[in-house]
Amino acid sequence: MATVTFKGASRIYPRAKNPAVNELNLEIRDGEFIVLVGPSGCGKTTSLRMLAGLEPVDAGDIFIDERSVVRLPPRERDIAMVFQNYALYPHMDVAGNLGFALKIAKVKKSEIKTRVAEAAKILDLEDYLDRKPGQLSGGQRQRVAMGRAIVRQPRVFLMDEPLSNLDAKLRVATRSEIAALQRRLGVTTVYVTHDQVEAMTMGDRVAVMKDGVLQQVDVPSVLYDSPVNAFVAGFIGSPAMNLVEGTVGSEGVAIGSTVVAVPRALKDTAGTGKVTVGLRPESLELAGEGAGIPAVVNLVEELGAEAYIYARLAHHVDQATFAATPDFIVRVNPKSAPKSGSAVELHVKPDSMLLFDADSGARITAA
Amino acid sequence: MLARRYIYRVIGLLVLLLFVAFFGVPLLWLLLAPTKTDYQLAHQAPLAFGSLGTFIHTFNRVINYQGGLMLTWLKNSAIYSGGGTALALLAAIPAGYGLALTQFIGRRTLLAVTLVVMIMPATALVMPLFLEASAVNLVGTAWAVILPFAFFPFGVYLAYIYFSSTIPKDLLAAARIDGAGEWGVFLHVALPLARPIVALVAFFAFVGDWTNYYLPFVMTYTNSEYPVTVGLQILIGSAPIFSPTASGYAGSEIYRPDLAMATLIGALPILIIFLFAQRTLVKGMLAGATKG
Structure with a gap:
C-alpha cells in the first residue's frame, strides 16, 4: 500500500x-x-x-x-x-x-x-x-x-x-x-x-x-x-445542472425577464453584467402564476419515485436561440407532474443558485 | 433469365477446366512418366500408363544410382534447408516483432531496407556472397549454404505484418506491468501467440531453401555436397540422350523416366511438410484476447 x-x-x-x-x-x-x-x-x-x-x-x-x-x-x-x-x-x-x-x-x-x-x-x-x-x-x-x-x-x-x-x-x-x-x-x-x-x-x-x-x-x-x-x-450530476445566461442587476439576477433574488454577499462579488447561472434540477420547483420563470413543458420523464420535466424557458422560445439552448430539467413530484405542452412557472429555491463568470466559467462565491 | 445464368455458369466452368488442364496435365505427365520405359515414353501416347512394375524398377534405379547418391543429395538438402530455416526463424520472428511492437531509433529505415532487399532477386546476391564465403574459407562447407539461407527478409516482413496487426498492444502492456522484461514479454506472450506466423515463415523459408538451385550450385563442389536440386542437374548431365559425351559407366546410365522419378522424389518432402504446416497455419490463436 x-x-x-x-x-x-x-x-x-x-x-x-x-x-x-x-x-x-x-x-x-x-x-x-x-x-x-x-x-x-x-x-x-x-x-x-x-x-x-x-x-x-x-x-x-x-x-x-x-x-x-x-x-x-x-x-x-x-x-x-x-x-x-x-x-x-x-x-x-x-x-x-x-x-x-x-x-x-x-x-x-x-x-x-x-x-x-x-x-x-x-x-x-x-x-x-x-x-x-x-x-x-x-x-x-x-x-x-x-x-x-x-x-x-x-x-x-x-x-x-x-x-x-x-x-x-x-x-x-x-x-x-x-x-x-x-x-x-x-x-x-x-x-x-x-x-x-x-x-x-x-x-x-x-x-x-x-x-x-x-x-x-x-x-x-x-x-x-x-x-x-x-x-x-x-459534468457532475445526472440529470445535468441547468446552465443559463443571466444578468446581475440591483435586485438580483435576471433570467429572461424574471428577476431571482440572490444573497447580498454573493451579489456584491458578482458585480453587474452577464453571468452563467447554474441550477440543479432539484433547485427548481413549480410555482403559481407570476411567481417564477415562465416555461413550456416539452417532455415529461416519469421514473416512478420521481419525475423530470424538460421545459423550454419562455424567453428561449424563439427561432434564433431554439437550437442553441437546451431544455431546462426540473425534478418534480410524479403525482403532480404537468402534461407536456403545458405552460409552467419555475421557482428557484432560496440559496440554491450558483453563479459562474460568463467568460471564464469560474465560480463566483460570496466574499 | 435462368438460361442466361446457366450459360454463364457453363462458360465459367469451361474456363476453369482449361486452367486445370493447362497446369494439371504436365503434373500428370510427370507422375506417369516413371511408369514407362524410355522407349515407351518416347513412342506411346503422352498420358499412357506403363506398368507399376516399371515404376518400382525406376524408383530402385534412381535410389541406387552410383551407390545411393540420391539419398546423399536428399540428406544434404535436408541439412541445408533445415539449418537455413532454423536460423531464418531465429532471426526473422524476433526481428518482425521488434519492428512491429517496439520503438527504437532507425526503425522506419530498417523497415524500408527490409522491403527493398525483399524485392531484390536472391540470385543477384549469390556472387558477392560467394566472394564473402570464399574470403572466410567457408566455400565447400555446409555453412556456405546455410548462412545465406538464414537471411530471409520476406520472413521478417511477414512477421512484422502479423505482429503489428494481430497482437493488441495492451496485451504486451499487461505483461510488462505483470513484471515481464522485454524478453519475457516476447517469450511468454508474443511468441506463443505467433505460432501461425512461425509456421508460415518456416514453410516459405524451407520451400525457398529446398528449391534453391543457384546458390548451392555456386557454393558446393562435389557430388557428396550437392543438394537435390543440383543433383538433378548432374543426373541430366549423365543422361546420354541429353549429353552424348556423357561417359556411361556400365549400369549407371540415366534415362528420361529416371529423371522424372528423381524430380518426384525431390519434391516429395515439400509436399509432406506442406500437409503438416497447413494445420498450424489456419489455427486461430487469438480468440478472446480482448473483447470479442
Missing part, C-alpha cells in the same frame, strides 16, 4: 499542439479510491498510463510513496492494472492468467497455487480455472482481469474503464463489487472512467479533468454542491 503523488506531471505527444496532460498535481492518500473522470480526450487515461509507466512523463514527476517512478519501467513500479479490454493472455487458461505475474516473479509453485485459489474464491472463478479467456463471458473475463490484479498484492491498483464493456445491469452490480473489494483490500486505487455516475458512486474522491487540465478534486458531495467552475457543475 502506498501514496501516489503527481507533481506537475505533463505529457506532450509529438506534433500535438496542446499537452495531453498539463501539469497535473494530485496527491492520493494511502488506501484511497480515487476516480479520474472527464469527457474523452481529457487526459485521464494518459495520466493513468503515465503512472503505470506505459506513457513517458515529459515534465514534472510522479511518486509512489516517497520514490520517484518516472524512470522506472512498469515492472519495477509494483502496480497492477485492469485494462478496458481486459488484455487477458488468450493462450493461457484462467489459472495461468491469474498466476502469470507470480510466475514471472519466480514465486514458488505451491504458493502461486494458493494465491490463485484465494483470488478465484473471492471473485467466484473457481469453476473456470482451466478455461481459456475465449470460453468466458464478458463478466467472467472482467473478473479474471480483476483477479490478475489482486493476486499480485501490489502497492497500487490502476483501472482503466474496467466496466465499459459490460451491459448496463452487470455494470451496476460490478460497480459496487469493485468498490467493496477495494475497501476490503485497502489498496490505493486509481480508477479512470468517463461515466460521472460511476465516479460519484465509487470514489472516495473524484478528480475531474478537461483538456488535460485537472479542474477539481474532492469528495463527491463537494463536487456536487460546490463545483469550482461551470464545466464541473455541468
Whole structure:
C-alpha cells in the first residue's frame, strides 16, 4: 500500500499542439479510491498510463510513496492494472492468467497455487480455472482481469474503464463489487472512467479533468454542491445542472425577464453584467402564476419515485436561440407532474443558485 | 433469365477446366512418366500408363544410382534447408516483432531496407556472397549454404505484418506491468501467440531453401555436397540422350523416366511438410484476447 503523488506531471505527444496532460498535481492518500473522470480526450487515461509507466512523463514527476517512478519501467513500479479490454493472455487458461505475474516473479509453485485459489474464491472463478479467456463471458473475463490484479498484492491498483464493456445491469452490480473489494483490500486505487455516475458512486474522491487540465478534486458531495467552475457543475450530476445566461442587476439576477433574488454577499462579488447561472434540477420547483420563470413543458420523464420535466424557458422560445439552448430539467413530484405542452412557472429555491463568470466559467462565491 | 445464368455458369466452368488442364496435365505427365520405359515414353501416347512394375524398377534405379547418391543429395538438402530455416526463424520472428511492437531509433529505415532487399532477386546476391564465403574459407562447407539461407527478409516482413496487426498492444502492456522484461514479454506472450506466423515463415523459408538451385550450385563442389536440386542437374548431365559425351559407366546410365522419378522424389518432402504446416497455419490463436 502506498501514496501516489503527481507533481506537475505533463505529457506532450509529438506534433500535438496542446499537452495531453498539463501539469497535473494530485496527491492520493494511502488506501484511497480515487476516480479520474472527464469527457474523452481529457487526459485521464494518459495520466493513468503515465503512472503505470506505459506513457513517458515529459515534465514534472510522479511518486509512489516517497520514490520517484518516472524512470522506472512498469515492472519495477509494483502496480497492477485492469485494462478496458481486459488484455487477458488468450493462450493461457484462467489459472495461468491469474498466476502469470507470480510466475514471472519466480514465486514458488505451491504458493502461486494458493494465491490463485484465494483470488478465484473471492471473485467466484473457481469453476473456470482451466478455461481459456475465449470460453468466458464478458463478466467472467472482467473478473479474471480483476483477479490478475489482486493476486499480485501490489502497492497500487490502476483501472482503466474496467466496466465499459459490460451491459448496463452487470455494470451496476460490478460497480459496487469493485468498490467493496477495494475497501476490503485497502489498496490505493486509481480508477479512470468517463461515466460521472460511476465516479460519484465509487470514489472516495473524484478528480475531474478537461483538456488535460485537472479542474477539481474532492469528495463527491463537494463536487456536487460546490463545483469550482461551470464545466464541473455541468459534468457532475445526472440529470445535468441547468446552465443559463443571466444578468446581475440591483435586485438580483435576471433570467429572461424574471428577476431571482440572490444573497447580498454573493451579489456584491458578482458585480453587474452577464453571468452563467447554474441550477440543479432539484433547485427548481413549480410555482403559481407570476411567481417564477415562465416555461413550456416539452417532455415529461416519469421514473416512478420521481419525475423530470424538460421545459423550454419562455424567453428561449424563439427561432434564433431554439437550437442553441437546451431544455431546462426540473425534478418534480410524479403525482403532480404537468402534461407536456403545458405552460409552467419555475421557482428557484432560496440559496440554491450558483453563479459562474460568463467568460471564464469560474465560480463566483460570496466574499 | 435462368438460361442466361446457366450459360454463364457453363462458360465459367469451361474456363476453369482449361486452367486445370493447362497446369494439371504436365503434373500428370510427370507422375506417369516413371511408369514407362524410355522407349515407351518416347513412342506411346503422352498420358499412357506403363506398368507399376516399371515404376518400382525406376524408383530402385534412381535410389541406387552410383551407390545411393540420391539419398546423399536428399540428406544434404535436408541439412541445408533445415539449418537455413532454423536460423531464418531465429532471426526473422524476433526481428518482425521488434519492428512491429517496439520503438527504437532507425526503425522506419530498417523497415524500408527490409522491403527493398525483399524485392531484390536472391540470385543477384549469390556472387558477392560467394566472394564473402570464399574470403572466410567457408566455400565447400555446409555453412556456405546455410548462412545465406538464414537471411530471409520476406520472413521478417511477414512477421512484422502479423505482429503489428494481430497482437493488441495492451496485451504486451499487461505483461510488462505483470513484471515481464522485454524478453519475457516476447517469450511468454508474443511468441506463443505467433505460432501461425512461425509456421508460415518456416514453410516459405524451407520451400525457398529446398528449391534453391543457384546458390548451392555456386557454393558446393562435389557430388557428396550437392543438394537435390543440383543433383538433378548432374543426373541430366549423365543422361546420354541429353549429353552424348556423357561417359556411361556400365549400369549407371540415366534415362528420361529416371529423371522424372528423381524430380518426384525431390519434391516429395515439400509436399509432406506442406500437409503438416497447413494445420498450424489456419489455427486461430487469438480468440478472446480482448473483447470479442
